[in-house]
Amino acid sequence: MFAFASDAEIVNTNSNSGAVMKKDGYQFKQFGNKYFVRVDKDMEIVSVLKEICKENGIAAGEITGLGAIKSVTFGFFNPETKQYTEKTFNEYMEITSLVGNVSQKDDEVYLHLHMNASGKDYKTIGGHLVNAVVSATSEIIISSEKGSVGRKFSEEIGLNLFDF
Numbered sequence: 001m002f003a004f005a006s007d008a009e010i011v012n013t014n015s016n017s018g019a020v021m022k023k024d025g026y027q028f029k030q031f032g033n034k035y036f037v038r039v040d041k042d043m044e045i046v047s048v049l050k051e052i053c054k055e056n057g058i059a060a061g062e063i064t065g066l067g068a069i070k071s072v073t074f075g076f077f078n079p080e081t082k083q084y085t086e087k088t089f090n091e092y093m094e095i096t097s098l099v100g101n102v103s104q105k106d107d108e109v110y111l112h113l114h115m116n117a118s119g120k121d122y123k124t125i126g127g128h129l130v131n132a133v134v135s136a137t138s139e140i141i142i143s144s145e146k147g148s149v150g151r152k153f154s155e156e157i158g159l160n161l162f163d164f
């Protein structure tokens with residue numbers, strides 16, 4: 001038999017943690033500079049993250065996550081044409097990796113996210129994340145930093161590059 005600690009024995013010593021913020025379709029709690037986010041079924045991940053960053057004044061940070069989705073649109077940037085092509089996949093998939101950063105452009109929150117996801121054949125697809133809809137749940141951590149990172153469009157590259 002395994003022994004488990006009871007809930008009462010688990011003590012959160014992080015005095016820097018805030019209240020649980022419950023919204024329509026998602027909730028989050030802040031621990032120091034980190035926001036632990038739960039995104040619920042049928043919610044679109046990118047718009048939820050954007051809303052949290054906007055409402056909490058996060059203008060520089062890092063994002064990691066996982067979860068289960070039922071649809072995703074990936075972008076692929078062609079450096080020669082400087083254009084994105086997009087493709088949508090409507091199937092149940094596991095998010096095997098969600099990574100990205102938070103910055104700011106023209107005083108608006110600017111998220112740059114990439115995602116890998118695997119379907120029932122366990123094969124992974126991925127790319128620049130345009131949007132993704134949750135099928136069960138998604139667990140995401142936003143690590144915020146003080147200050148802000150800007151963006152500026154580069155004619156040469158065709159993308160909005162970090163602008164410090």
Ligand code: FE
Nearest residue numbers: 112113114128
């Ligand atoms: Fe990208």
